[in-house]
Amino acid sequence: MKSGFGNTRGGAPNVNPRAKPLKRPSQARAIFTVEAIYQAFVRIWRRNGWPGLTTREVALEAGVAIGTLYDYFPSKEALLSGYIRHRLDALLQHLDEAVVQANELDWATRIKRLIRLTCTPDDEHQPFFNHAVLLIEHQIAEPKHHRRLFDELSQKWREAIAACGDLPVPPSQATIDAWVIMAWGGRRYCVTAQPAAAQTAAWLSEMETMICSRLANGS
Template sequence: MTKHSEGKQRRRSDLVAGVAESNSAPAQPRKRPRQRRSRFTVLAIYDAFVRIWSRDGPAAATMRNVALESGFAIGTLYEYFPNVDALLIGYARHLADTALAKLDTELERTEGNWRERLHRFICACCDFQAAGYCDDQLLQLESSLARRGDYTRFFARLERRWMALFDSWDGPRPERAQVAAIALSVWGARYFRQRLGEVRTLDSWVDQLCLQCEIALQDG
């Protein structure tokens, strides 16, 4: 192992105990919960994982500690997640699903003109705190574990929500390329704002982003 890969492995070990070696593909969740009982179980596991991570730090978020915190047998955790890497990936996907569900809820609200609907949709898209707990260390580790296909699939789902918005309102109907650009710009702004943490001078960033998107749609 080179000095670079050794350093990378040490940095990841500082974040989470028991992660896979840096030169191996991260384990994936074994299955997505389908039935109500399994969904309840997985959500309880995520809640326990987040409580430990935020309270005791990333290194404490081991499979054994999550099992103790959640009240489930450790074998139950292994039914869904082979290790902590897979648990974190599953939680990141849960956050993404939650964010998209918020957009679906907003799409059901058809009242208001197109500017009002655009503002609400962007606000829902940029409300990263509503999706669930996620600190900078979680973001860093998630980005190191995620596969390229994860981002591709998520963006396709995100883009479909934007297209549904534009197809259902009384405002401009942008071309596909502009839809993708707006979706990418708004989500990218959300992600980078989340990484910045507390910056008081950016309190009105969502309003400014809405204004820029409105101008782009009018000019397009």
């Protein structure tokens, strides 16, 4: 039986092929068009909720033909998938620009910025990456997608730590991977559990203290 939730094989979700974007824009005009589609998508979702969102309404609000939208996104699930990938790419780029390439920073400041940008649940660079998205994430994401993001985040953390020329003793790759799991896993749980602002702030502070202490002690 087919459905938007996919079938299950070997305990892993099988995402409906229509939940995948058909292509990614490469030319400037196409990039501009898809960005307009994403902006309309977010506005309508905030206004009408996920059940009330349709690809036709997104195309109308974005000012593009429905056929143009379908060139990229065969369904609203595919549009969600493309949007999340778009925002995650933006996060990785922001980490590169604000942390990896920030050569004026000492190691402690660089690491704290790395943690904050990775962890903060309400980061302005990740609009609408929230509890509503996590509730329907299984419709668009397979384990391989989560693994790819983990690999990309771990690589960016390794680059950021490698850029700390004044760091006493660099950590092992296994340690960095463990920190990424703690950071990204904690962020996702904050989005799900929605703790009080003070609790989230305490968690972020503890992440900074723990990682910076480990790095300072070279252990």
